[in-house]
Amino acid sequence: MGFDTPEDVRYTEEHEWIKDEGDGEARIGITDFAQDQLTDVVYVDLPFTEEEFDQGDAMMVVESVKSVSDVYAPVDCTVTDINEELETAPELVNEDPYGDGWMALVELDDPSQLDELMDAEDYREFTENEA
Amino acid sequence: MPDEDRGFRQAYWDEPTLFDLDEGPQPSDQFPEGADHGLPEDLTREDAGVPTVMRSRVTRHFTRLAQMTYGVDTGTYPLGSCTMKYNAKAAELLAQDEGLLHAHPLQREEDVQGILELLYDLGDRLREIAGLDAVTLQPAAGAQGEFVAMRMVRAYFEDRGELGEDSRCEVVIPDSAHGTNPASAAMAGFDVLEIPSGDDGCVDLSALEDALSERTAAFMLTNPNTLGLFEQNVEKIAEMVHDVGAKLYYDGANLNAILGVTSPGAMGFDLAHFNVHKTFATPHGGGGPGAGPVACTDELEPYLPVPRITRDPEAEPEHRLDWEREDSIGAVRGFHGNVGVLVRAAAYILMHGSDGLADNTRRAVANANYVHQRIKDAYPAPGGDLKKHEFVASAADLEETKGITAKDVAKRLLDHGIHAPQTYWPMVVDEALMIEPTETESREELDAFVDALLSIADEDPETVTSAPHTTALSRVDDVGAARNPILTWDQANDE
Numbered sequence: 001m002g003f004d005t006p007e008d009v010r011y012t013e014e015h016e017w018i019k020d021e022g023d024g025e026a027r028i029g030i031t032d033f034a035q036d037q038l039t040d041v042v043y044v045d046l047p048f049t050e051e052e053f054d055q056g057d058a059m060m061v062v063e064s065v066k067s068v069s070d071v072y073a074p075v076d077c078t079v080t081d082i083n084e085e086l087e088t089a090p091e092l093v094n095e096d097p098y099g100d101g102w103m104a105l106v107e108l109d110d111p112s113q114l115d116e117l118m119d120a121e122d123y124r125e126f127t128e129n130e131a
Numbered sequence: 132m133p134d135e136d137r138g139f140r141q142a143y144w145d146e147p148t149l150f151d152l153d154e155g156p157q158p159s160d161q162f163p164e165g166a167d168h169g170l171p172e173d174l175t176r177e178d179a180g181v182p183t184v185m186r187s188r189v190t191r192h193f194t195r196l197a198q199m200t201y202g203v204d205t206g207t208y209p210l211g212s213c214t215m216k217y218n219a220k221a222a223e224l225l226a227q228d229e230g231l232l233h234a235h236p237l238q239r240e241e242d243v244q245g246i247l248e249l250l251y252d253l254g255d256r257l258r259e260i261a262g263l264d265a266v267t268l269q270p271a272a273g274a275q276g277e278f279v280a281m282r283m284v285r286a287y288f289e290d291r292g293e294l295g296e297d298s299r300c301e302v303v304i305p306d307s308a309h310g311t312n313p314a315s316a317a318m319a320g321f322d323v324l325e326i327p328s329g330d331d332g333c334v335d336l337s338a339l340e341d342a343l344s345e346r347t348a349a350f351m352l353t354n355p356n357t358l359g360l361f362e363q364n365v366e367k368i369a370e371m372v373h374d375v376g377a378k379l380y381y382d383g384a385n386l387n388a389i390l391g392v393t394s395p396g397a398m399g400f401d402l403a404h405f406n407v408h409k410t411f412a413t414p415h416g417g418g419g420p421g422a423g424p425v426a427c428t429d430e431l432e433p434y435l436p437v438p439r440i441t442r443d444p445e446a447e448p449e450h451r452l453d454w455e456r457e458d459s460i461g462a463v464r465g466f467h468g469n470v471g472v473l474v475r476a477a478a479y480i481l482m483h484g485s486d487g488l489a490d491n492t493r494r495a496v497a498n499a500n501y502v503h504q505r506i507k508d509a510y511p512a513p514g515g516d517l518k519k520h521e522f523v524a525s526a527a528d529l530e531e532t533k534g535i536t537a538k539d540v541a542k543r544l545l546d547h548g549i550h551a552p553q554t555y556w557p558m559v560v561d562e563a564l565m566i567e568p569t570e571t572e573s574r575e576e577l578d579a580f581v582d583a584l585l586s587i588a589d590e591d592p593e594t595v596t597s598a599p600h601t602t603a604l605s606r607v608d609d610v611g612a613a614r615n616p617i618l619t620w621d622q623a624n625d626e
């Protein structure tokens with residue numbers, strides 16, 4: 001169905017993306033597929049900076065008119081920055097999921113964990129099977 | 132308009148708020164100007180911020196609003212999990228009894244023996260219905276009942292020195308549970324562990340097995356579950372939970388499916404809450420008022436909240452409020468609970484008697500199965516074919532073939548003068564329409580509901596996706612309302 005799946009990020013089965021920003025940092029958000037499934041996002045519950053997460057921990061909450069979903073930590077990490085714009089403009093998650101709709105910037109505990117996640121091709125295949 | 136035969140049109144008044152109708156300060160027959168009110172000067176003010184409107188206009192205002200609303204007294208209200216049954220007006224009359232209505236919560240015990248007796252007896256009956264040993268009537272709703280029960284479980288393990296960082300710190304909950312379950316457990320200080328449901332929509336025993344350990348304090352279960360399916364393995368589940376030393380909690384939202392036929396106690400539960408406002412036909416909607424009594428086993432009884440109502444026929448007065456319970460988790464709500472609601476529940480139980488309650492249960496289950504059987508080709512419901520008092524149908528096929536979503540079906544039902552079912556919950560079913568007809572719908576009303584659902588499935592998508600057409604308001608901007616809520620009159624006027 002033609003969802004946007006940029007090549008320069010990694011993907012999880014829970015439909016998060018994570019982008020290596022170099023220097024042991026990475027940016028996290030939800031995929032185009034995820035925002036489409038959720039429909040209009042009305043609220044994003046962001047983590048605190050310096051909060052630590054293990055891979056798979058519930059890290060954030062995205063609320064749409066249809067449902068409330070957890071966003072899980074794609075890797076072990078510590079939050080260094082959050083996208084405060086989402087507090088007043090949650091629609092950015094729908095409009096630009098990989099850009100202005102990013103959610104958290106994190107410091108990676110182990111950058112090699114990124115390699116274990118799906119690349120764009122794997123993820124396209126994964127979502128096709130899921131749909 | 133396809134609905135013209137049925138002739139449903141909701142009243143519509145372009146009705147302003149009372150603030151918009153404010154006529155400013157008016158002479159009052161109750162508080163004549165310059166009268167000595169005896170209040171200190173520095174505690175009085177000229178403008179109370181309350182609009183002044185002529186009595187006739189106020190009456191019209193509320194009558195118009197009432198005409199534009201929809202309730203159980205207007206028509207079918209199949210809102211799953213909410214048990215929107217008809218509330219007998221006789222119970223209403225009893226609750227309006229002068230003596231009950233004007234009793235003050237601070238009156239001396241000896242002067243309110245009647246109400247204490249009524250509440251004590253209600254507790255006794257709820258205890259029997261739950262198949263458990265003790266009851267509190269204090270919690271103000273189901274969610275608070277859950278919270279109280281989880282606090283009790285915590286106190287129980289704390290007392291035994293079992294509560295620790297790696298011990299009795301978790302509450303296990305199936306993914307089909309109501310959102311209040313994890314919220315209550317978390318608020319009571321537990322970590323929440325969610326387990327996936329099996330393909331049959333019931334608890335997956337191996338997932339449960341993996342989740343249970345000495346870390347587990349409780350397993351919270353709704354039975355029948357939110358798909359309206361009876362957990363066939365409930366006795367096995369109780370055994371597994373008890374084998375690791377944890378407590379089994381019964382979310383009573385769906386009690387209307389088993390009331391008088393079986394009980395949480397008989398199934399091995401240690402604690403349970405009632406949603407009095409669902410099962411026992413007290414009015415609810417718009418957030419209240421409700422009541423969420425909690426029943427428990429003798430073992431957990433010491434931890435029930437205060438005050439407890441006691442009875443001693445030898446003593447004077449016979450009924451007392453006992454605040455001196457050393458192990459109690461404390462007070463959770465002011466005074467005696469939502470007494471008005473509890474009186475209605477007591478009336479309901481007495482009006483039906485135990486056989487009547489069981490009859491209601493059977494009828495509620497039959498009604499749900501009747502609707503399910505008639506609509507299942509158009510709206511299949513996952514899980515076993517035999518439902519309890521409710522079921523979750525899916526509009527996923529319609530969505531795929533015609534682009535008609537569960538929300539569109541729900542909106543289109545309004546054109547038939549029927550309230551929407553619960554939608555998009557539980558989240559384990561795509562395009563969920565959660566339907567609970569209750570026992571108080573006649574065969575004719577059920578048929579009209581089924582016919583409406585079937586005709587919607589056959590309609591052209593354009594008509595359905597632009598519905599409702601015959602209500603006071605059509606589609607509202609729910610995204611705008613969620614992103615930018617305007618909650619007060621001042622706010623609306625600042626915009």
Ligand SMILES: Cc1ncc(COP(=O)(O)O)c(C=O)c1O
Binds near residue numbers: 212272311353382384
């Ligand atoms: C399954 C379930 N559990 C708990 C609750 C919470 O009850 P209450 O709304 O009385 O707080 C509900 C309410 O709808 C429910 O459906």
